[in-house]
Amino acid sequence: MSDSPFPSVDALTHRAFRHHDEWADAWGAFDRHDAVGVDPDRLDRVFDAYLDRLEDHYPFHHPRYAGQMLKPPHPVAVAAYAAAMRINPNNHALDGGPGTSDLEQDVVGDLAEMIGFPNDTLGHLTSSGTIANLEALWVARESHPDRGIAVSADAHYTHERMCGVLGMEVTEVPSTAHGRIDLGALRDVLNREAIGTVVLTAGTTGVGAVDRIESALELCRAHDARVHVDAAYGGFFTLLARDAAPDLDHFPAESFRAIARCDSVVVDPHKHGLQPYGCGAVFFRDPAVGRFYQHDSPYTYFTSDDLHLGEITLECSRSGAAAGALWCTLQALPLSPTDGVGAVVAATHRAARRWAEALREASRLHLLLPPETDIVACVPSTAEPTLSAVDAASREVFDAAMNDPQDPVFTSILQMPADALTTLRPDLRADRDRAAVLRSVLMKPEHETHAGDLVAALDRHAARVLD
Numbered sequence: 001m002s003d004s005p006f007p008s009v010d011a012l013t014h015r016a017f018r019h020h021d022e023w024a025d026a027w028g029a030f031d032r033h034d035a036v037g038v039d040p041d042r043l044d045r046v047f048d049a050y051l052d053r054l055e056d057h058y059p060f061h062h063p064r065y066a067g068q069m070l071k072p073p074h075p076v077a078v079a080a081y082a083a084a085m086r087i088n089p090n091n092h093a094l095d096g097g098p099g100t101s102d103l104e105q106d107v108v109g110d111l112a113e114m115i116g117f118p119n120d121t122l123g124h125l126t127s128s129g130t131i132a133n134l135e136a137l138w139v140a141r142e143s144h145p146d147r148g149i150a151v152s153a154d155a156h157y158t159h160e161r162m163c164g165v166l167g168m169e170v171t172e173v174p175s176t177a178h179g180r181i182d183l184g185a186l187r188d189v190l191n192r193e194a195i196g197t198v199v200l201t202a203g204t205t206g207v208g209a210v211d212r213i214e215s216a217l218e219l220c221r222a223h224d225a226r227v228h229v230d231a232a233y234g235g236f237f238t239l240l241a242r243d244a245a246p247d248l249d250h251f252p253a254e255s256f257r258a259i260a261r262c263d264s265v266v267v268d269p270h271k272h273g274l275q276p277y278g279c280g281a282v283f284f285r286d287p288a289v290g291r292f293y294q295h296d297s298p299y300t301y302f303t304s305d306d307l308h309l310g311e312i313t314l315e316c317s318r319s320g321a322a323a324g325a326l327w328c329t330l331q332a333l334p335l336s337p338t339d340g341v342g343a344v345v346a347a348t349h350r351a352a353r354r355w356a357e358a359l360r361e362a363s364r365l366h367l368l369l370p371p372e373t374d375i376v377a378c379v380p381s382t383a384e385p386t387l388s389a390v391d392a393a394s395r396e397v398f399d400a401a402m403n404d405p406q407d408p409v410f411t412s413i414l415q416m417p418a419d420a421l422t423t424l425r426p427d428l429r430a431d432r433d434r435a436a437v438l439r440s441v442l443m444k445p446e447h448e449t450h451a452g453d454l455v456a457a458l459d460r461h462a463a464r465v466l467d
């Protein structure tokens with residue numbers, strides 16, 4: 001074994017595949033059928049072509065990539081996924097994935113504890129945050145069939161779309177310039193309309209803002225409304241709100257702690273849990289909502305009276321490898337406030353603060369708002385103080401910074417509404433409804449080391465194209 005703390009995917013997968021081979025040998029060798037054979041020359045050509053096609057991506061693994069919420073999974077997750085995928089267990093039923101269903105129950109327990117939910121929490125993994133939110137909204141509808149859903153303007157667009165799928169009434173609650181649900185507006189909506197469930201967000205997709213969950217929750221309880229928290233992006237930041245976590249000024253710890261008192265929560269391990277895509281999770285504080293899922297399957301549940309995960313999920317087939325990869329990763333990098341995943345999100349949060357600090361020193365870029373998680377938004381300075389000028393300049397800097405072969409910096413474009421932008425930068429005149437701003441997602445811990453240099457490079461690109 002190597003002494004490096006950075007695991008090698010090659011070594012781990014090699015070990016896993018050798019282990020499987022030993023296991024398969026016990027059953028006796030058998031010849032594969034010709035039908036699944038491939039001509040070796042053809043395979044060679046196919047694989048070359050495939051590797052070429054894969055070149056057509058941005059360097060998501062590199063610190064210079066600070067664009068969208070994208071990064072490769074941890075090597076432990078890759079190897080653990082490959083090891084289980086070779087068996088291809090299905091966590092729908094214990095028949096299909098006995099071992100990986102157990103691992104799923106373990107990680108669901110660990111994640112429930114992380115968000116502060118009780119031991120008997122009902123929860124499971126899903127294919128994505130979208131499906132996890134769909135299930136939470138479906139339980140919201142079954143809990144209050146004659147009442148609607150309230151969602152903030154900065155919540156993920158999936159809520160409105162999934163409410164459409166479910167045939168539910170949606171009321172949009174305005175958000176503040178900082179991207180958080182406007183509590184006064186929420187109070188008005190709750191007074192005026194029959195709302196069954198309010199959706200709050202811990203880490204918005206736009207600027208990583210965290211709704212003031214502790215205050216919103218009180219309002220909702222006073223109006224007998226349930227609360228669902230979409231923590232698909234920000235869920236793992238709850239680790240930084242624990243008592244043992246390092247002290248972080250201005251971190252919305254109180255809001256993260258309040259998640260423990262809400263009714264349902266979605267967390268995406270394929271965002272900040274170091275996993276490959278195909279891994280979301282949903283949790284219900286009241287296990288009695290399991291009754292909504294009740295169904296009988298004529299062909300699936302015969303091996304035992306124990307709970308089959310398919311009995312508490314809307315999806316049927318689900319990857320057991322996803323559960324295995326998450327289990328293995330969280331054993332290696334635990335859900336601790338000071339270590340493992342906690343140390344990763346702490347580093348990304350510090351990276352965002354450094355990025356913001358560096359923007360305060362920049363000559364051609366202006367920080368828009370202090371980061372609450374690990375996403376930072378800024379605008380270039382423009383000769384004309386208008387949103388049209390900001391929109392054009394943001395796009396120019398975005399393009400120039402990304403396309404410089406020597407010194408590239410990858411950011412992303414966020415469309416910000418005019419009222420938010422002019423509140424954050426009162427010197428700007430609103431001559432249009434919205435404008436592009438530069439958004440950086442600093443979700444790799446390595447961003448902590450490189451933030452200062454990357455902002456300096458972005459500032460140079462801005463000077464180059466705008467002067």
Ligand SMILES: *Cc1c(COP(=O)(O)O)cnc(C)c1O
Pocket residue numbers: 128129130131133156158201203204205230231232233268271280
């Ligand atoms: C990513 C995200 C979603 C959607 O989840 P997917 O896993 O992409 O389907 C929903 N809400 C928030 C806040 C997100 O960041």
